[in-house]
Amino acid sequence: MSAEEIIQKIKYRFNTLQMSYSMEGELAQILRYLLVNGVDAEAFFAEFMAEERSSEEPIRKNEAKVLLGRFRERAVRLTGIGTPVSRTGSEEHGKTVIAWVEEDIKDDPIAKALIARADKVEYIKHYKDVFNAKGHDFKAEKRGGSFIVAKNRDTLIYPGAPFCQSFGNEHFYYASCVKNCLFDCDYCFLQGLYPCGYPVYFVNLKEYFDELDELLKKIPVYLCISYDTDLLAMEPMLHYVEKWVSYAQSRAQLKIEIRTKSGNYSVFDSFSKLRKDDSTENYNNIVFAWTISPKEVSNFAEIGLPEVGKRLRALKAAKAAGFPVRLCFDPMIYHPEWKKSYSDLFERVFGEIAASEVEDVSVGVFRISNKLLKRMRDTNKSSPITQFPYITENGACHYGELSSEMVGYAIEELKKYMPVEKIYAWQGN
Numbered sequence: 001m002s003a004e005e006i007i008q009k010i011k012y013r014f015n016t017l018q019m020s021y022s023m024e025g026e027l028a029q030i031l032r033y034l035l036v037n038g039v040d041a042e043a044f045f046a047e048f049m050a051e052e053r054s055s056e057e058p059i060r061k062n063e064a065k066v067l068l069g070r071f072r073e074r075a076v077r078l079t080g081i082g083t084p085v086s087r088t089g090s091e092e093h094g095k096t097v098i099a100w101v102e103e104d105i106k107d108d109p110i111a112k113a114l115i116a117r118a119d120k121v122e123y124i125k126h127y128k129d130v131f132n133a134k135g136h137d138f139k140a141e142k143r144g145g146s147f148i149v150a151k152n153r154d155t156l157i158y159p160g161a162p163f164c165q166s167f168g169n170e171h172f173y174y175a176s177c178v179k180n181c182l183f184d185c186d187y188c189f190l191q192g193l194y195p196c197g198y199p200v201y202f203v204n205l206k207e208y209f210d211e212l213d214e215l216l217k218k219i220p221v222y223l224c225i226s227y228d229t230d231l232l233a234m235e236p237m238l239h240y241v242e243k244w245v246s247y248a249q250s251r252a253q254l255k256i257e258i259r260t261k262s263g264n265y266s267v268f269d270s271f272s273k274l275r276k277d278d279s280t281e282n283y284n285n286i287v288f289a290w291t292i293s294p295k296e297v298s299n300f301a302e303i304g305l306p307e308v309g310k311r312l313r314a315l316k317a318a319k320a321a322g323f324p325v326r327l328c329f330d331p332m333i334y335h336p337e338w339k340k341s342y343s344d345l346f347e348r349v350f351g352e353i354a355a356s357e358v359e360d361v362s363v364g365v366f367r368i369s370n371k372l373l374k375r376m377r378d379t380n381k382s383s384p385i386t387q388f389p390y391i392t393e394n395g396a397c398h399y400g401e402l403s404s405e406m407v408g409y410a411i412e413e414l415k416k417y418m419p420v421e422k423i424y425a426w427q428g429n
């Protein structure tokens, strides 16, 4: 039974309950969240009402609003991730791997190397002809292996998004030389951002560097290059991280961050050989940042990704090659045992890596714009993360009061291992 059908039954059974249209929407979302957690949502609601109400008096909207808040609280506290449910979306495994390639860049060396990986090539005028077409199945396309090769003709270096951590850097910018990711995290915002699941590889990296050089003439820049992809995971195929390292090492005004969940440690040997004599000392302007989640989250939401031990091995290899390293406990994902999960994770991580070896850490709860969340929910209907009944404030969705509780707890736990100055927390600013 769908949440909408349960609402109809609730309205019939509790006919003294007066709800506005938006309250019905909120209730439907809580019911959806219960359903994806395998809970009998109708019975759960009936049980709640039996405890809360004994009289048949009308429940006016103001009172219903309060009741709704309590119902949400109960649903959230009692349920959460941990019960893997089947994924939606058809499989594309075993299908022909297609490369859609923009006609005018087909002779580019990077394009040629990528094309060689496909079973079939289709030439197109502009990547958006495929990427923005209607009728995509984002999840299936991610698994299918087909891809798009293009030239990015839009702005190449642009200001960082307000939901992202700037680590105290004044001029925070962002570059996206690949759209989409080989991984498929359940909480990934790309599900809401892009209509299409195929990765788009932009081959005009040199133009990114030229645009950045122009910006660097005006201001020092902190640039994140791996937010809506995982460049390190693609390195054996794409070699873009190598190119960024070569470029960035002699630009003292530039600091780049390469965010990853990859366990790819062997590449750091070759990166250490790239160092130029006049480079920034010890590659200190190229930060590799690993996002790490507790196993209670990764078992459910990071299926197929390298486990913590592999990520830490890669982090140690980066450190040994002379790169500053960062740990990102972000996004923290709510589940009933979240306190223990995150404490255990910190203990494990800092049992393997001395906190003094790490440049800094970031913490932050899952948060996203209302607009993106709506599309994520449509794309990923069976996930307790996308279907969680988030609180919406000023267009941003998050855990409400729980957000500060979770971040506050994480900071206190992390302070056992490192000075507070090394902890960057996303507090919604």
Ligand code: SF4
Binding pocket: 180, 181, 182, 183, 184, 185, 187, 188, 189, 190, 227, 228, 229, 230, 261
């Ligand atoms: S690694 Fe990052 S970009 Fe890739 S799927 Fe996961 S959250 Fe998305």
